[in-house]
Amino acid sequence: MSSGRIPEDIIEAVLKHHDIVDVIGKYVHLTKHGRNLKGLCPFHSEKSPSFNVNPEKQIFKCFGCGIGGHVIRFIQEIEGYTFGEAVRHLAEEANIDFGWEQQTPEQAERQQERDQIVKGHEFAAKLYHYILNNSAEGKAALDYLRSRGFTDSLIETFQIGYAPPRWDVLAQYLEQRQFSLPLMEKGALIAAKSSGGGYVDKFRNRVMFPIRDARGNVIAFAGRTMGNEQPKYLNSPETSLFRKSxxxxxxxxxxxxxxxxxxxxxxxxxxxxxxxxxxxxxxxxxxxxxxxxxxxxxxxxxxxxxxxxxxxxxxxxxxxxxxxxxxxxxxxxxxxxxxxxxxxxxxxxxxxxxxxxxxxxxxxxxxxTDKFKLIHLRRNFNMQDNEAKLRYVRTAIREVIAHIESPTVREHHLKELANEFSSISSFETMKQETNEIREEQQKKRRSGDNNDFSWNTVMNDGTDSVPLPKLKPAYDKAERHLLYVMMHDRDVAAQVQERLGDAFNDEAHAAMAAYLYAYYAQGFEPDASRYLTALQDDKLERLASSILMTESDQGINEQVIEDYIREIRKHRQQQAIERMEQERVRVEKSGDVIGAARIAIEIIALKNQLKAM
Known part of the structure; x- marks a missing residue:
């Protein structure tokens, strides 16, 4: 099993310390749904929840977009981390020593650079905050903030600071603290002088607001002028840490x-x-x-x-x-x-x-929103003019009310319009016009107009969004069931390894089985989340999490295991027979009658074996 150079005991410690429900709950609003918890998927837009978390197995699976896996995989996807970065992130939160060698020198260098840039930003935030509160240069900025209603408590809570008007205050302090100035330039804290030879600060004579990521690390700044200078607000440019969007x-x-x-x-x-x-x-x-x-x-x-x-x-x-x-x-x-x-x-x-x-x-x-749209639309019309009032009513019906799906809400807004503009039009007339517009909209939809909304608007039935056959082949069902049991039972896995090996018909199923044999060979106990970390392949993790979420060990016994193995072997035998039939036809067409007859005898023998299974 490969997890780079990260020690297995660190991965295991991270998984044991972090409950998947607690971790995902920081990003997704989850509600109890039977044995699982459900929520709206954070990785694609949807209106009906198809994102499932299983606390017992410590795995997640979205049946809308197909993503699934363990808690480390979730952090990888949600934060855009590599596997090693995700483990490091979770290890830091758990105060677990993560002094392992990174997977590659490039990844190690990237992580080290990221850490140093974050430390540079944290230092800059403290320096600006200190200058604001404890220097003569910062007094004017402090007075300005207080005049704007910013109390000392707010200034402290949000660590507001001040960048003095001098050119290189931050650059000098960074150099004194032995930060790499080229790296700090890469992090957009300072800039190289255009004339060469030295660095200048990115921000000068501005009130400074630290910008933090979701973990609370300072990753950028917003600087505000105290006068009429433009731009009023100046944000840090985008860096490897800071993406405005x-x-x-x-x-x-x-x-x-x-x-x-x-x-x-x-x-x-x-x-x-x-x-x-x-x-x-x-x-x-x-x-x-x-x-x-x-x-x-x-x-x-x-x-x-x-x-x-x-x-x-x-x-x-x-x-x-x-x-x-x-x-x-x-x-x-x-x-x-x-x-x-x-x-x-x-x-x-x-x-x-x-x-x-x-x-x-x-x-x-x-x-x-419907009420706001009507209020916003109203601003464009002169409500002192009867003709403008009529245009407003008709525009409100056409652009807002006719698009409301709920009949109750539509009628509510129509009655409000009718009450206010009774001298212009009646409720019945407004309702008729609304219905005519909606009928026209329905005709356009039936004509094949594109739907502007791409979110999931149906209740999810627990299957992947990738189109799948309604009735799966018997061998596929047998392989999925067998893998499910193998992931929960070491003895069954050993039995399957001895009798079937990697002879699964589906290539992905065969790969999962091979990883599972290696997993148990290293002495690990059955543990769904831990096994998934061994895969380190997005497609296999998605498949394994789907099997773990949808299959069941109900009714499993020795005879059922035997039937699964027999069904898998039967399909392989059938495939072999089909290939030999094709070969027999080819040989026969080439004029080799004896060769074709020899193949036919082999086919008969295989069919007899198939019957005996």
Whole structure:
């Protein structure tokens, strides 16, 4: 079995220490479903949960996209790690000594570089924070933050700092602490001078907000000016650590509250997140000064069922909220939109009306998407003009209400429109127009219009999404059942090895059996999760996790094992007979009658053996 140069005892210790439910539960909202736990898959968009976790076997399997395996495989996929990096990550969390030699020198160098860049960012965050709080240079920045309502407690909690106006403060300190400056340049903390010979800081004369990954490591910075300089916010450029499309500000700190409430509050900027935190909203996150992406949406869906968009109340903020509805809906999130009055932003509202009113009247009073769309659409029409009112009603029906699937919700919105605009149109007329538009939509769908939504919208029946024959061949079923029992019973595996060896008909099944023989030969006991780590092959792990999740040992006895082995051998014999029949026909066509007759006799002998099985 190969696990690179990672000692087997470390892999075993990592698996024993980390319960798969606890690890996956940090990323996926799981609910009890019989012997398993289920949730929405973090690796593809879906509306019906097809992601299963088995606590007893310590494995996971998604019957939507097919991915499956052990806890190390999950961390590999969710964090984009290699096997060694995933083991290291889990070992660090468990305080397990991970002083093994990496699989390759290249991987060792990459991990060492990553660790040093993270340490450089952590040092920079502490330095900027110290300068803000303990230097004459930082006093103006500290006064500025306090004037904006940032208390000392918030400054400490979010480790806000200050980068002084001098060119190379950070570069000098990094050099003194013996950090590799070329490596720190690679991590985007400093930049080489254009004239050559030395380095300068990336950030100068800015209030500094550390950006952390999901584990809480500082991986980048956002620097804000205190005046009118542009750009107002300057983010670190993308590096091997920092991908803007995959990072949400404050996600690491908000995770506990997100898990408790299954809700995320999405803000536009760092200041809004921090001020909302001071107001008791501890599940707030923000994008990194970039547009919301599908990766962001999936990241949120892994941890929550609902997202409340709380953007600025001005035109730009509301337009951005409207634009993001489809991305969030595609990820399967329940979406609500917080409405801030008088074009205020969250920071301003909290300052003006207080924390309790913000939580109650803004966050808790957030409206569903259909209601928000109608409110947003209304801004484009002059409600003092009867003709504009009519255009608004017809546009609202065509662009919003007619697309609502629920008849009850459709009627609710139509009645609200009819009550408000009774002088323009009646409820019956509005309903008729809605039905006509929906009929036209249905005709287009039947004509073969493409469906814009790619998520899974059906209940999953526990089978892989890859098309499979409805009725599997008897030998395939026998091999899967036999492998299931072998993974749970060393004695059965030894019996199959002696009588069948690697003579499975399916190549992947044969490979799984070979790994299983080697696994037991090393003295390991039956352990589904531990065996899966031995495979270290994505396709085999998917197959093995599928077998472990879907097969059963119910009714297994010596006779059933015998029947499985016989069925597997029978198919191999049938395949051999078919090949010999083809050979007989070829030889006969070539004119070799005697040779063909000799093959025919061999075929008869094989058929007799088949009957005797």
């Amino acid at each position: 995959r990072v949400l500000y404050n996600f690491h700190a908000a995770r506990a509250e997100i898990k408790r409430t299954s809700r995320i509050v999405l803000f536009e900027g760092y200041a809004d997140v921090i001020k909302a935190w001071s107001a008791g909203v501890h599940n707030g996150v923000a994008t990194m000064g970039t547009a919301l992406t599908e990766d962001h949406a999936l990241m949120m869906r892994r941890s929550a069922e609902q997202v409340v968009i709380c953007y600025d109340g001005d035109e730009a903020g509301q337009a951005a909220a409207y634009k993001n509805l489809d991305i969030l809906a595609k990820a399967g999130l329940d979406i609500k939109v917080a409405l801030l009055p008088n074009r205020l932003d969250p920071d301003e509202y909290i300052e003006s009306f207080g924390a309790e009113k913000f939580r109650r009247d803004i966050i808790e009073a957030a409206v569903p």
